[in-house]
Amino acid sequence: MDNKILATLEYPKIINRLLQHAATSLGQERVEALRPATELEEVKQRLQATDEAYKADRLKGSAPFGGVVNIAASLHRARIGGMLNSAELLDIATTVRGARRVKRHVIQLHEDDAIPLLAALAGQISESKSLEDEIMDCINEHAEVMDSASAALAAIRRELRQGEGRIREKLEQMIRSSSVQKMLQDAIITQRNDRYVIPVKQEYRSHFGGIVHDQSGSGATLFIEPEAMVTMNNKLRELRAGEQREIEKILQILTSKVAEYEDELLVDLDLLGQLDFAFAKARLGHELKGTLPRMNDRGFLKIKRGRHPLIAPEAVVPLDVELGNNYTTIIVTGPNTGGKTVSLKTIGLLSLMAMSGLFVPAEDGSQLCVFDAIYADIGDEQSIEQSLSTFSSHLTNIIRILTSMTPKSLVLLDELGAGTDPAEGSALAVAMLEHIHRTGCRMVATTHYSELKAYAYNRAGVINASMEFDVQTLSPTYRLLVGVPGRSNAFAIAERLGLSKDIIDHARGEVSDEDMRVEHMIASLEADRIQAERDRKAAEQLRREIEAQRSKLEEQQRRFDEQREKLLEKAGEEGRQAVAKATREAEEIIADLRKLAMAEGASVKEHKLIEAKRKLDEAAPKQQARKRPASIPAPQKIEAGDEVVVHSFNQKGHVVEMSGKEALVQLGIMKMKVSLDDLELVHRKQSKTQQPQQAATLKRTRDDQVRSELDLRGANLDEALIEVDRFMDEAFLANIGQIYIIHGKGTGVLRTGISDYLRKHRHVKSYRLGNYGEGGNGVTVAELK
Structure with a gap:
């Protein structure tokens, strides 16, 4: 993709915003190298990675990239035999540790909610725990080699500390001496060139033996190493040299160990860069309130309420546009400052973002296409150095586009044919449009020429569009209207601004009848569109209300079905229990009859058989039917108050x-x-x-909705019991099997009082406190008979 066109469409500004979301230099390198892809499968894979990172970031936040740095240069030096310093080794250890944390974070996310592409990347990261441990055992968090790095280093440092202690002790004895104190500028011990010295006044130099290592700026103070300390300081210097040799030996061993892991760590760096890059794209998607676009390679665009990502959200006007289905070319006409150029840039920039694997600021369901190239001629590119006029500059750029474009390209042309004679410019614009259209590529072009309205109207696959203009406020609304050619609105604006009606009428007379008919036709189309827009919004509102009502009815039906199933299950269980009881009693009666027959031979008394039959009849479960008693006389006249x-x-x-x-x-x-x-x-x-x-x-009434729960929080016990009594009667009459009484936890007074009430109530079969998910101790659940 041409860098000049990317700059024209402001793609580098998107890259700069994406850079701010990269957590590591590894991710930043990938962001800086990002360019739109031209293969559908590659674009889909890029978008899948962004989508998975977007989901992961929304659920658990971004991956923990803390401690991860680009250690590629250090790994290269280790491989060629150089020695790494302690800070470089510490960076390697923290990077290995950070890589392990990132890997575990992503794998855990994948177990909770599938993110297969990111999980596959994270799964390839080598943890290299042994290398991290070896480095961290020798180097602390301040990049200092620790005493524990080797026994020899520990011994040298122990001897160093003892030697320094002896020197300090001897010097302190010296500066406490009254004969020495008068020769000192200050009674302190300091260091020069890693040797312990004391500050002596200049005038006592001849009386004070030793080696002068430094003097103050004024020359009044000399920093002298007493002669008695020379041998001890020499010993310290030897120990420090030995310490440095031992540290270098340790660093060289660790460097050799790092060299063994070079290949694994280079792969880890690449994987960490890809993961950081994916999460950076996800965070930019959150910032832009972007969505995942559907991609195709058949030249179809459908942007739903697309927003230019570089315009403030409170100022941007959403764009709705479709291209590549019924028509492949859109001609946008109308006056300046209406937003035509912004619309062009929005279409081009959103296409570039999608092809780069970024979410686009548009509504769900937007579709974008993978083009083999996007060409744009936008803005005034007049070049003084090349002595090119505006028209020449535009024409040079368009010629380059005409020689490079293919049927799979997107062409964006701003102010086509501008900068020259209107008659010739419009003719040239029509000719270029026709050539591009015949090529089969997708094109959006803006122009001032009214002749292009007729071209778009008469040409198959080409459609007019314009930017909406509010005549009442004399300002553009920046909305793209596809299917409606642009109007000049010059007469309406002049009239609103107070120009004399005679002048306006005279001007109208100068316009040809054909042009006036076109203007009236456009005005009629615009009025129809406005009305259709109002009707669409009303229909959309009605649809939302119907959807909400349908959802409500479906929920009510679901609750009704659940309640019915519970009642049927309860009735079935009661029926089974009644039959089982009747069967047991019948078996007991039959057994009694058999015993009676055995005891009295074949002759069983008639009254005993009658008694046994009566017991059988009593054992059978009876259907309780609430019917009007047959003995009640015919209904009497009933009046109010009876x-x-x-x-x-x-x-x-x-x-x-x-x-x-x-x-x-x-x-x-x-x-x-x-x-x-x-x-x-x-x-x-x-x-x-x-x-x-x-x-x-x-x-x-029969149509009233009966609640299955009662909220008593905030009520006192007396008020609560009155409400519970009313609620219980209502639930019983509505045949509700289970009710929920919400009393809260509080002091427990409400809970205890309600429990006492339910225990004595004639309609309560059983009651209990709520389970987990029902409210716990703050809710009492009652089963009704």
């Missing part, structure tokens, strides 16, 4: 109001609509002074 019996619930209540063939009946604290056939009159309505006091009003 006391009645509701046979389906076997409870008494009062009629609140009549509604056709139904009555609203007060049952305790609840009101329910009940059929008149299910009611039996007990007492006529009483006087107003005798009307029963109604504690609460809870109006229910």
